[in-house]
Amino acid sequence: MKIELKNICKSFNKKSNTIDHMSLTIEDGEFVALLGPSGCGKSTTMLMIAGIYKPDSGEIYFDGQLVNDLEPKDRNIGMVFQSYALYPHMTVLENIAFPLKQQKVPKEERIERAKQAAEMVQLGHLLDRKPSELSGGQQQRVALARAIVKKPKVLLLDEPMSNLDARLKIEMREEISRIQKELGITTILVTHDQEEAMTMADRIAVMRDGKIIQYSTPMELYNHPKDYFVAQFIGTPPMNFLKGKLSNNQLRLRNMTIELDRKWLDFDGEETDVHVGIRPHDLKLGNNGDIRIRGIVHMVEPIGHSQIVNVKVGNEQVRFFVEPNIKMEYGREVEISADISAIHLFDKATGRSLKKDSVNQGQIEELVS
Amino acid sequence: MEVTSYRSETAPVMTSVSKWKKRIPFIIAYGVLGLTTLPIILMYLWLLLSSFSEQMKYGFIPVRFTLENWKFLWTSVEHGGSELPSIWTATWNSFVFSGTLTILEVIIGVMAGYALSRLEFPGRQALMKTTLLLHAFPSIALLIAVYYILNFMGLFDSLWGVVLVKTALQIPMTAWIVKGFFDDVPWDVEWAGLIDGCSRLKVWFTIVLPLIKPGIAAVSIFSFLSGWSEFLLLYTFILSDENVTLASYLQRLISDPNLVNYGLLSAVSLFYMLPVLLFFIFTQKSLMQVSVGGGKRV
Ligand SMILES: Nc1ncnc2c1ncn2[C@@H]1O[C@H](COP(=O)(O)OP(=O)(O)O)[C@@H](O)[C@H]1O
Ligand SMILES: [Mg+2]
Numbered sequence: 001m002k003i004e005l006k007n008i009c010k011s012f013n014k015k016s017n018t019i020d021h022m023s024l025t026i027e028d029g030e031f032v033a034l035l036g037p038s039g040c041g042k043s044t045t046m047l048m049i050a051g052i053y054k055p056d057s058g059e060i061y062f063d064g065q066l067v068n069d070l071e072p073k074d075r076n077i078g079m080v081f082q083s084y085a086l087y088p089h090m091t092v093l094e095n096i097a098f099p100l101k102q103q104k105v106p107k108e109e110r111i112e113r114a115k116q117a118a119e120m121v122q123l124g125h126l127l128d129r130k131p132s133e134l135s136g137g138q139q140q141r142v143a144l145a146r147a148i149v150k151k152p153k154v155l156l157l158d159e160p161m162s163n164l165d166a167r168l169k170i171e172m173r174e175e176i177s178r179i180q181k182e183l184g185i186t187t188i189l190v191t192h193d194q195e196e197a198m199t200m201a202d203r204i205a206v207m208r209d210g211k212i213i214q215y216s217t218p219m220e221l222y223n224h225p226k227d228y229f230v231a232q233f234i235g236t237p238p239m240n241f242l243k244g245k246l247s248n249n250q251l252r253l254r255n256m257t258i259e260l261d262r263k264w265l266d267f268d269g270e271e272t273d274v275h276v277g278i279r280p281h282d283l284k285l286g287n288n289g290d291i292r293i294r295g296i297v298h299m300v301e302p303i304g305h306s307q308i309v310n311v312k313v314g315n316e317q318v319r320f321f322v323e324p325n326i327k328m329e330y331g332r333e334v335e336i337s338a339d340i341s342a343i344h345l346f347d348k349a350t351g352r353s354l355k356k357d358s359v360n361q362g363q364i365e366e367l368v369s
Numbered sequence: 370m371e372v373t374s375y376r377s378e379t380a381p382v383m384t385s386v387s388k389w390k391k392r393i394p395f396i397i398a399y400g401v402l403g404l405t406t407l408p409i410i411l412m413y414l415w416l417l418l419s420s421f422s423e424q425m426k427y428g429f430i431p432v433r434f435t436l437e438n439w440k441f442l443w444t445s446v447e448h449g450g451s452e453l454p455s456i457w458t459a460t461w462n463s464f465v466f467s468g469t470l471t472i473l474e475v476i477i478g479v480m481a482g483y484a485l486s487r488l489e490f491p492g493r494q495a496l497m498k499t500t501l502l503l504h505a506f507p508s509i510a511l512l513i514a515v516y517y518i519l520n521f522m523g524l525f526d527s528l529w530g531v532v533l534v535k536t537a538l539q540i541p542m543t544a545w546i547v548k549g550f551f552d553d554v555p556w557d558v559e560w561a562g563l564i565d566g567c568s569r570l571k572v573w574f575t576i577v578l579p580l581i582k583p584g585i586a587a588v589s590i591f592s593f594l595s596g597w598s599e600f601l602l603l604y605t606f607i608l609s610d611e612n613v614t615l616a617s618y619l620q621r622l623i624s625d626p627n628l629v630n631y632g633l634l635s636a637v638s639l640f641y642m643l644p645v646l647l648f649f650i651f652t653q654k655s656l657m658q659v660s661v662g663g664g665k666r667v
Contacts, residue, residue, distance in 0.1 A: 052560050072563040079564045085557035089579045102566030146565070 001063050001076075001153040001186050002028045003049065008058035010044055010210075018044050019055070020210040026188065028063075031180055033189045033197035035233070036207030042190040043082065045207075046156050049188065051075050062153075073102070078147030078185075079156040084139045086131040092118070092142050093127040099150040117149040120179060137168045148179060155180065155187040161196065173200055194234050198222070206230050228351035231277050231344055237308060239277045239344070240318045242293075246345060246354065247271035254314070258291060258340065265345075266356045273348040280308070282342035283320035289337030293318065300328045311336070420635035438632035442640075448621065449628045454610040456640070459618040464644075466528050466603070466614055467596030473536045474543050474592040475585060481540065482547025483573070497548075500541035508538050512605055519606060526608045534602055539595065543588050550584030551577070590652050597645055615641045 003026040010019040019041045026032045034042045047053045049060065051072035060067050067075060078099070086095050097114035105113070118124050121141040131139055140160055147155060157176070161169045177200050180187045191197050197204045198218045205215040206229070214226045225231035231239050244253040248269045251258040253276055278291075295311030295318055306321045309328050320336055322328060345354040415429065420438050422431035440446060441456050484490075485497060515534050516525070524530025554577055562572035578585075600616040607617065619641060622634045 047560070050560070050564055052563065071568070072560075073566045073568060075564075077564060079561065081557045081561060083555060083557045085555065085561040087558065087561075087576055089582075099565040102571075146561075150566070 002026065002061075003154065003186060003188075004059075004061040004064075005045075005049070006059045006061070008045075008048065008055045008060065010041075010048060010053060010055050018210050019048070021058070022210065022212055024205055024212060024215065026186060029184045029186055031177075031187045031189070031200060031202045033191055033201035033204045034207055035191055035194060035197040035204050038192055040207045041210040042192075042207060043158055044210075046079070046158050046188065046190055049154070050077055050079055050156055075154070076150075076152050077154040077156060078150065078152035080140070080143045080147050080158060080160045082158045082160075082162065082190075084131075084143040086139060086142055086146070088131055090130075091127065092123060092129050092131070092134070095131065095142055096145045096149050099146060103150060114145075114149055117145040120148070121145045121175065136163045137165075137172070140164060140172065144176070144179075148183065148185070151183065151185075153186065155185045157187065157189045159190055159192070161191075162193075169196075176200065195236060198234070206233060224353075224355075225277075225344065226353050228275055228277075228346035228353075231346065231353075235279060237280050237319045239279050240283070240320075241275045241277050242313065242316055242318070243348075244274045244276040244345075245271060246274045251276070251345070253291065254293065256291065260340070264356055265354055267354045272354075274354065275346040275348055277344035277346065278318075278338050278342055280319045280321055282338045283318070283336045284338070285320075285322055285326070285334060285336055287335050287337050289342075290340040291343065292335055292337045294333055294335050297328050297330055297332050297334060300330070309334075416635045416639055419631055420639055422632070425631070435632075438630075438636040441633065441637065446633070448630065448633070449625055453618070453621065454613050456615075456618065456637070458611060459613050459615045462528060462612060463597060463614040463616070466532060466599070467593045469529075469532045470535055470539070470596035471589050471593045473532065474539055475589050477536070477540055478543030478547050478588055479578075479581075479585065481544035483551050483577075485544060485548040486551035497545075500544060504538075504541045504545075506538075509601060511538075512601075515602075516606070525606060526612060528607070528612055528614075531599075531602050531606050534606075535596065535599060539592060543592065546588055546591075547581070547584055550581040554580050586652065590648070593648065594645060 003024075005022055005024040008019055008022045009017050011017045022045065024032075034045060036042055044053060048055050051067070051070060055068065062075070087098065090098065093111070093114055096117055097110045100110040100113060115124065115127070118127060121144050123138065123141050123145060126134065126138060131142065134142065140163070144157075144160065147157075160176070161172050164172060173196060176189075189197070189200060198221075201218065203215060203217055204221055206213045206221065208229055214221060214230045216224075221230060221234050225234060225239075232241075242253060244251055246252075246265075246267065249260045249262045249265065251260055251274070293313055295313040297309060298312045298317065299310040301308040301310075302324065305324065307324055307326075307328065308319055309322050310317055310319050311334060318336070328334075346352065347354055415425075418431040419425050421434055421436070423433045423435050423437070426432050441453070445455060446453050485493065519525045519527075519530045519534070522530070524533070558580070559572055559577060562576045563569070567575065598616065599614075600620070603614050604617050604620060607613065615637075619634070619637055622637060623629055
């Protein structure tokens with residue numbers, strides 16, 4: 001089912017909008033992640049799509065049909081809540097069969113289908129337990145089974161993995177992706193974990209303060225962040241930022257002056273303070289690149305196939321990767337470099353990206369239609 | 370006590386001196402508790418003995434076993450020159466009174482509690498504050514006003530009238546207790562029900578109410594007990610013999626201090642207590658088990 005939000009506003013007090021003129025289109029069968037820090041309005045958005053909250057203004061369409069006033073029960077959605085929200089007085093089987101019972105599915109078929117759903121999330125052996133007798137991971141699976149059992153048109157997942165340990169998280173991620181592909185359900189995943197969003201979603205909507213900052217594919221977000229906030233949020237380890245000054249086509253970064261191609265910039269030429277962003281992956285030890293930075297080794301974190309080295313450049317810190325066989329000594333000065341094409345520029349005052357191809361609107365529009 | 374014996378078994382090498390030392394805190398605790406509850410226990414014991422004996426020598430030594438005092442159960446008894454109403458009428462009336470009170474209180478209290486806990490309406494805060502104040506109001510201060518109202522409505526000397534008055538006085542507290550239970554039911558669970566295909570009303574009956582069952586049990590028990598022990602309102606607003614309840618029945622036995630038959634009084638008192646004891650034995654489990662909320666424990 002195609003979901004469209006048009007100019008949605010929602011506020012819980014008179015002072016500010018929790019959701020502020022938000023528009024979002026989710027294609028049929030698409031897996032979209034709402035990514036943003038805690039309190040930015042992700043759950044509120046979900047609950048409006050579910051019909052629990054009514055938007056103050058704006059419209060929500062399912063397959064082109066206005067559903068603002070449609071009751072939650074008539075929307076044919078399945079939802080996994082942040083807290084799982086299992087029914088404590090029912091067994092696992094009763095919990096999973098509950099949505100079917102409401103649809104008046106005959107008892108035998110209901111139990112059969114509930115068992116199938118339970119098998120799908122590998123819960124077949126726990127059907128007689130009460131939720132309080134399950135671990136967090138198992139409760140999460142029950143919630144997922146309950147959400148998919150009635151084969152809904154839309155699946156809403158509100159931070160379903162925030163309470164699982166790292167290993168379970170990876171397992172559940174794969175499981176959810178598999179089920180989503182298998183059933184072809186339009187799915188919205190809410191998360192504050194960028195890695196989760198990057199690995200699972202077809203498209204990601206990055207949110208801040210009730211607004212969508214950027215809505216594109218994971219790779220587009222990674223390669224062409226439109227905003228300082230997005231650049232900060234996406235990628236592990238996070239993008240490095242150094243202070244710089246841009247005027248005309250000259251970028252002053254530490255003691256360097258770098259000539260940039262004017263065509264490359266979306267910039268009026270006036271002197272501006274900028275954040276210069278470079279991904280850790282784009283930095284190499286040595287002086288082979290266009291931009292060279294000297295820094296003092298400050299921390300080394302081996303991660304098996306590589307090591308993350310943290311150097312101090314003046315007051316700022318820069319992270320990059322080094323081959324595991326190179327020995328890095330604490331306190332030593334090293335030189336690192338990157339290609340000029342690898343840098344991102346963000347206006348310090350507005351956060352807007354100053355690189356032209358980073359706001360590749362045409363490309364995104366193409367993806368949508 | 371179990372704890373001490375368990376310890377001495379698992380540590381057989383312990384000397385008897387240290388064994389005693391371990392027990393000292395328990396002995397002190399039980400001793401203090403025992404001493405303070407002794408007067409209450411003795412009172413009940415006295416009641417029991419006095420109801421089954423012809424007289425109490427020096428006030429506390431029972432003399433000769435008899436069932437004379439329990440005669441009120443099967444025949445009508447005379448007291449102070451007039452015949453008392455049948456004890457069974459009084460018992461029935463007490464049950465009707467407490468039962469109706471319980472049903473009314475639970476139904477109204479649960480609905481009011483839900484509204485206070487969940488619905489946003491103007492004046493909600495003020496209402497919650499004043500309900501508590503209302504409860505602090507002594508019912509004796511209202512007697513005259515209530516008399517006028519009951520009289521006006523033709524409900525004077527009627528159990529139903531008193532039930533209504535008592536319900537009104539109890540509702541604020543009941544609603545408050547129930548509100549607390551509703552507060553513990555997470556919104557998410559209710560929302561999940563809506564999304565899973567229930568209407569609002571159905572969510573209420575199939576999900577929310579089962580979760581506050583312990584609360585409903587607690588409120589029912591409290592209101593039944595308070596109805597059973599209600600005296601003042603019944604004594605004031607009920608005159609006729611056929612509407613008498615057990616508390617007023619007891620009162621008649623002691624109304625004239627020169628004519629108190631202590632044996633009969635004890636027997637009737639015990640009879641009055643019996644349903645409460647039974648009720649408590651059967652319901653204490655629901656009183657103890659007070660926990661709601663599902664899902665993960667963070
Ligand atoms: N029912 C509510 N009443 C009042 N404020 C709310 C309510 N629900 C959410 N909010 C506020 O709206 C903001 C966004 O909340 P939420 O959507 O839950 O954020 P997220 O899920 O992104 O962490 C928060 O500041 C929160 O305090
Ligand atoms: Mg949330």
